[in-house]
Amino acid sequence: MSIFIQNVFLRGKNTNVYAENNRITYIGGETRKADICIDGSNKAIFPTLVNGHTHAAMSLFRGYGDDMPLQEWLSQKIWPAEAKLTQEDVYWGTKLACLEMIKSGTTLFNDMYWHFHGTARAVEEMGLRAVVCSVFIDFFQESKASSQQKESETLYAESRQYSSRIQFGLGPHALYTVSGKSLSWIKEFAMDKNLLIHFHLSETQQEIEECLKAHNMLPVEYLDSLNFLCPLLVACHAVYVEDKELDILKNNKVSLVHNPTSNLKLGGGKIFRYPQIKDRNIPFCVGTDGCASNNNLSMLEAMKFAALLQKWAHRDTTLLSAQEIWETATEKAHRIFHVDAGKIEVGKLADFMLVDKKHILMIPDHNTISNLVYSASPGVIDTVVCDGKILMEKGKVDGEEEIIAKASEVAKRIAFSGTTL
Numbered sequence: 001m002s003i004f005i006q007n008v009f010l011r012g013k014n015t016n017v018y019a020e021n022n023r024i025t026y027i028g029g030e031t032r033k034a035d036i037c038i039d040g041s042n043k044a045i046f047p048t049l050v051n052g053h054t055h056a057a058m059s060l061f062r063g064y065g066d067d068m069p070l071q072e073w074l075s076q077k078i079w080p081a082e083a084k085l086t087q088e089d090v091y092w093g094t095k096l097a098c099l100e101m102i103k104s105g106t107t108l109f110n111d112m113y114w115h116f117h118g119t120a121r122a123v124e125e126m127g128l129r130a131v132v133c134s135v136f137i138d139f140f141q142e143s144k145a146s147s148q149q150k151e152s153e154t155l156y157a158e159s160r161q162y163s164s165r166i167q168f169g170l171g172p173h174a175l176y177t178v179s180g181k182s183l184s185w186i187k188e189f190a191m192d193k194n195l196l197i198h199f200h201l202s203e204t205q206q207e208i209e210e211c212l213k214a215h216n217m218l219p220v221e222y223l224d225s226l227n228f229l230c231p232l233l234v235a236c237h238a239v240y241v242e243d244k245e246l247d248i249l250k251n252n253k254v255s256l257v258h259n260p261t262s263n264l265k266l267g268g269g270k271i272f273r274y275p276q277i278k279d280r281n282i283p284f285c286v287g288t289d290g291c292a293s294n295n296n297l298s299m300l301e302a303m304k305f306a307a308l309l310q311k312w313a314h315r316d317t318t319l320l321s322a323q324e325i326w327e328t329a330t331e332k333a334h335r336i337f338h339v340d341a342g343k344i345e346v347g348k349l350a351d352f353m354l355v356d357k358k359h360i361l362m363i364p365d366h367n368t369i370s371n372l373v374y375s376a377s378p379g380v381i382d383t384v385v386c387d388g389k390i391l392m393e394k395g396k397v398d399g400e401e402e403i404i405a406k407a408s409e410v411a412k413r414i415a416f417s418g419t420t421l
């Protein structure tokens with residue numbers, strides 16, 4: 001399988017890009033024969049985006065109970081609805097999420113949700129990449145902890161049936177839902193099998209207060225005392241972290257995920273400490289979080305929110321430039337998830353998109369990256385390729401009508417059985 005893209009705009013000039021199997025193998029003036037030829041005129045080629053933190057199937061809860069008090073929303077809307085979800089529901093919810101991600105230029109996401117195989121099957125069929133993490137919650141009960149351990153081991157073994165686009169990850173939910181003993185087990189399992197760990201860290205003030213009360217330590221200090229921190233850990237949110245905690249995260253080579261839209265919508269009260277995190281050179285990327293707290297999965301929007309939030313908070317227009325947030329969401333994010341993509345270069349995986357340079361949101365073209373970060377909507381993305389295969393061409397994804405119909409049906413059933421909208 002080969003793809004030849006002719007006369008496409010790349011780093012300031014027009015050129016040709018050739019991908020064979022799943023790698024970019026040639027960039028230059030020559031014409032190559034290929035299975036698929038794409039006219040790149042008026043298009044720019046860019047690496048695709050990475051969504052660092054999602055609960056993909058929560059696309060089913062888009063707009064379900066917005067603007068309610070946080071605890072009421074969770075206990076009256078989200079948790080009862082989640083309890084009804086079957087693996088098939090999660091499959092359709094994830095398909096809807098994948099469709100939205102492809103349309104907004106994302107081909108890799110880091111997910112944590114129930115019904116592992118529902119998510120993995122959807123990703124496999126839709127052609128993207130994902131770190132699919134099995135949720136681990138024991139509520140501090142021994143019996144639950146051992147059944148969750150068994151489940152993680154089983155799912156890890158079963159995940160081998162999927163292609164290399166799907167990475168198995170461990171998803172201990174958070175400090176307030178997983179015991180210290182289980183966190184230690186997860187770290188050992190992750191180190192043994194070289195698996196990423198996906199974790200919610202210090203998202204709310206309540207978490208900090210509870211941790212101080214229970215352990216007389218800040219969350220990162222407590223995690224450090226458990227020996228849980230390591231380079232395989234990807235910690236999401238981390239908005240309530242003190243300087244000394246950032247030092248510990250840095251020393252243990254932990255990566256972070258900034259979710260600006262979700263933090264704003266859920267009224268978290270603190271923002272990602274970008275200047276301190278950048279000072280320490282702690283790797284981080286950007287995510288959307290689930291659709292219930294965002295309400296979309298557009299990384300174009302997440303990049304803009306991330307950049308604007310820092311400028312506003314620190315009264316500094318130079319902070320987190322378009323170029324920097326772009327590199328964070330592409331090249332640097334791929335590195336965090338151990339995927340050899342994120343740059344249009346010979347040898348890299350063939351994960352890229354073609355952007356319509358004539359779209360109204362891209363005109364004029366003083367700076368294409370600025371346009372993508374501050375102006376673009378998903379509509380500017382024309383073609384998306386992942387692992388050397390075309391997932392979207394001229395804005396169209398195979399089977400999208402069926403996905404929309406099925407996911408709408410599932411969402412309606414869940415919302416109306418038991419609770420009222």
Ligand SMILES: [Zn+2]
Pocket residue numbers: 053054055200236289290
């Ligand atoms: Zn989350």
